[in-house]
Amino acid sequence: MTLVDIPFWADLLASLLLVLGSILALIGSSGLLRLPDLFARLHGPTMGNTLGLGCVLLASIVIASVAADRLVFQELLIALFVVATSPVTAMLLMRAGIYRRRADGDKKAMPRPEENA
Amino acid sequence: MKRWPSVTLFTVTLFVLWLLLNNTLAPGQLLLGLVLTVAAALATAAIRPLRARPHHLPVAIRLFFVVLLDIARSNIAVADVILGPAKRRFNSGFMKIPIDLRDPYGLAALACIITSTPGTVWAGLTPDGSTLTIHVLDLQDEETWVRTIKDRYEHPLIEIFE
Amino acid sequence: MTTLLPWAVSFALIALAIAMLCAALRLLRGPAAEDRVLALDTLYVNCMIVTLTLGIQYGSRVYFDIALLIALFGFVGSAAMAKFLLRGEVIEP
Structure with missing residues (x-):
């Protein structure tokens, strides 16, 4: 299949979603450079993980469904998996950051959220 | 305690995920998915600490x-x-x-x-x-x-x- | 008939390349080890989005499977590294 035989609405919709998703991922990743410290930086990539990835997955669903002439929603698997796993990484990194700063004897205003469940 | 695997949210979710991964509704895959999900539910029954009871x-x-x-x-x-x-x-x-x-x-x-x-x-x-x-x-x-x-x-x- | 999508794909690929550049810069510069792990995490998610975009461009379903595998192994990798930073070992006895 090539890109020449899809109807106009799918073309427009997928293009919009693709551009929106990549812009969101770009802004989220640029947060890695623009934000001041580790804890603030953790928030940036979450954008690319949620809405950025979601938009690109939707675009992929639209194109694949039009190409196959039926609803293909395998992309839901990636969405489910990323939604279930990316918070785990973020939380582990957050706790590692808190723990290591406390271990370094950094005595500034750091909360003590003892042990997590 | 050994008992017959009941239809739980866990098995249903696994079954749907299997079908989604293979992107098919063919009878062979349905059967294979059924066998695999029941086996997985049986194998992991011992390590699930407590059962979630979602409602509403x-x-x-x-x-x-x-x-x-x-x-x-x-x-x-x-x-x-x-x-x-x-x-x-x-x-x-x-x-x-x-x-x-x-x-x-x-x-x-x-x-x-x-x-x-x-x-x-x-x-x-x-x-x-x-x-x-x-x-x-x-x-x-x-x-x-x-x-x-x-x-x-x-x-x-x-x-x-x- | 369809002239929008190739442009959108090119735009998305350029934007994602810049995003991966940002993450790579943080990976090289990051003051703490956690920053580097976070940058790697961002890098693999962006890589997955690039793969999906290429799948749209070439109209092939193989790219979906690649993206799924990237998601699986990327999560395992960054979770293991974050766990290592937290405890000093990945698998506790």
Whole structure:
């Protein structure tokens, strides 16, 4: 299949979603450079993980469904998996950051959220 | 205790995931998926610590769309902070929230919701489970954040899991 | 008939390349080890989005499977590294 035989609405919709998703991922990743410290930086990539990835997955669903002439929603698997796993990484990194700063004897205003469940 | 595997949310979810992965409804795959999910449910029955008892499906569906809407909205808010002036970017901090939810599955769901919403990350829970610490990117008034998390996420989760 | 999508794909690929550049810069510069792990995490998610975009461009379903595998192994990798930073060992006795 090539890109020449899809109807106009799918073309427009997928293009919009693709551009929106990549812009969101770009802004989220640029947060890695623009934000001041580790804890603030953790928030940036979450954008690319949620809405950025979601938009690109939707675009992929639209194109694949039009190409196959039926609803293909395998992309839901990636969405489910990323939604279930990316918070785990973020939380582990957050706790590692808190723990290591406390271990370094950094005595500034750091909360003590003892042990997590 | 050995017993016949009942149809739980776990087996149904596994079965649907198997069919989705193979992208088919062919009878052979249906049968294979059935055998595999039952085997997986039997094999993992011993290591599941306690069973979750979610109820109130309408509340859960409503919560799903609330979270989806909030993710979209806070994406815009975080993009605004990242692209905004430097003053707003140095406004992050930790805050504490008193919490009433006790069910471990409910807490896990709350952690996932809070962390996958851009702008807030779960940072820990006190051992007695009464106070939650989160890190907020745009910490302007704590009162709004407390109300958002308690009203929008915690109350539906209490209804679903307790 | 369809002239929008190739442009959108090109735009998305350029934007994602810049995003991966940002993450790579943080990976090289990051003051703490946690920053580097976070940058790697961002890098693999962006890589997955690039793979999906290429799948749209070439109209092939193989790219979906690649993206799924990237998601699986990327999560395992960054979770293991974050766990290592937290405890000093990945698998506790």
